[in-house]
Amino acid sequence: MADLADLADRDGIEKLFAAEEPDRVVNLAAQAGVRYGSINPYSYGASNLTGFLHILEGFRQHDVEHLVYASSSSVYGADSYAPLYQLPVTGFVFSRFTDRGGVPICPHFYSRENLLPVNRLTSSITSEHSRYFTYINDTVDGVLRTLDHVATPDPDWQSDHPSPATSSAPYRLYKIGNNQPVELLDYVACIEKADGKSAITDMLPQQPGDVRDTFADIDALVRDVS
Secondary structure (H helix, E strand, C coil): CCCCCCCCCHHHHHHHHHHHCCCEEEECCCCCCHHHHHHCHHHHHHHHHHHHHHHHHHHHHCCCCEEEEEECCCCCCCCCHHHHHCCCEEEEECCCEECCCCCECCCCCEECCCCCCCCEEEECCCCCCEECCEEHHHHHHHHHHHHCCCCCCCCCCCCCCCCCCCCCCCEEEEECCCCCCEEHHHHHHHHHHHHCCCCEEEECCCCCCCCCECCCCCHHHHHHHC
């Protein structure tokens, strides 16, 4: 079994790559959430920036065939290691997984105790908010399928009209998720119906960094890896 190492531990990650000599790497480790980053910037930077840099350097120095990683749902942009070193890199924009019971693994709103049974939901949602929720097994399936489709340059990419999802380098960025958004108040109603209880909802103002609606455009992912 491989040793464990903190992503922010440069020596530990270097030793891990040297010992394991992986053919392909999946990096899903990060501090998630815009709000967490605004409150804990150093922890956020250590895992999401410094830690990912150590993964990229291990990838570059040890001839790994393909790196698949979790990108951010809040930003798009090309990975500089792909054009600089011609390393095949694929990023995923994840958001709002659900487990078999439909409970969000990265919830948009939180209960005082557990989400189920519903007691009190403290939420920033309004009647206009909508989000997409993705069954975790479907997400895992998408990652594993993509791992065998090594990123290649896009022959149609143009610098004067650049696509953020492809590049002249071996780089791809895919949205992975449900392409049918759900109004969050409808989602709460479904939880109430399944649990047989009414939620006492404390409505809050929209939080900094939030957007009103999200959904996943997965056309490129279906086209390339299905």
